[in-house]
Amino acid sequence: MELRCSSCQKKIFLxxxxxxxxxxxxxxxxxxxxxxxxENVAFAKERDSSVEVQQVKPVKSIEPEYFPPxxxxxxxxxxxxxxxxxxxxxxxxxxxxxxxxxxxQEGVFKLRLNDYQLILLEDREEFSPLLGEINSWPGKxxxxxxxxxxxxxxxxxxxxxxxxxxxxxxxxxxxxxxIDDLLDQALNGFAVYNEPWNMALAVEEDNGx
Numbered sequence: 001m002e003l004r005c006s007s008c009q010k011k012i013f014l015x016x017x018x019x020x021x022x023x024x025x026x027x028x029x030x031x032x033x034x035x036x037x038x039e040n041v042a043f044a045k046e047r048d049s050s051v052e053v054q055q056v057k058p059v060k061s062i063e064p065e066y067f068p069p070x071x072x073x074x075x076x077x078x079x080x081x082x083x084x085x086x087x088x089x090x091x092x093x094x095x096x097x098x099x100x101x102x103x104x105q106e107g108v109f110k111l112r113l114n115d116y117q118l119i120l121l122e123d124r125e126e127f128s129p130l131l132g133e134i135n136s137w138p139g140k141x142x143x144x145x146x147x148x149x150x151x152x153x154x155x156x157x158x159x160x161x162x163x164x165x166x167x168x169x170x171x172x173x174x175x176x177x178x179i180d181d182l183l184d185q186a187l188n189g190f191a192v193y194n195e196p197w198n199m200a201l202a203v204e205e206d207n208g209x
Contacts, residue, residue: 022112156171
């Protein structure tokens with residue numbers, strides 16, 4: 001895709017593999033830093049050519065979210081209001097910025113466009129496209145995201161269930177009275193899990209200097 005910055009008129013070539021599979025996205029001009037909003041024509045054509053997709057409601061225009069540099073952002077897709085409130089309060093106390101979506105389609109697009117350090121999904125059949133999107137990520141991207149599934153199909157911190165579902169941790173929704181302790185375990189456990197990868201990356205960076 002070839003673009004032109006409306007501010008400095010710089011030509012920008014965006015390779016096909018860098019174009020997100022969403023109807024609309026934004027990027028910064030490498031020349032002047034101007035924010036450019038791009039309508040993904042290829043997405044619209046692909047959507048119109050699919051009979052199955054034509055039957056769903058029209059797609060929304062989703063743009064990348066912007067948060068202060070260096071902050072941790074958590075994406076929550078939880079219907080249970082009590083659990084969602086408890087999770088939100090805990091994460092805000094831990095310094096996380098929060099993001100959510102109005103429906104599954106918007107949630108999938110947000111996962112494609114944005115980088116989240118933590119993802120919490122309620123374990124519902126209708127939310128499976130969100131989990132499918134996460135499990136489609138390449139290893140390096142997936143390794144950097146702590147994904148938690150919250151439901152009633154297994155005890156909290158059940159390792160086999162988490163592995164089977166492709167998440168880092170499984171929390172039982174009925175353990176709401178100790179959800180703070182469980183979240184602490186999940187955050188600390190992910191940090192321990194990622195420590196060898198971070199050490200290897202640091203060595204690789206040192207060797208590259």
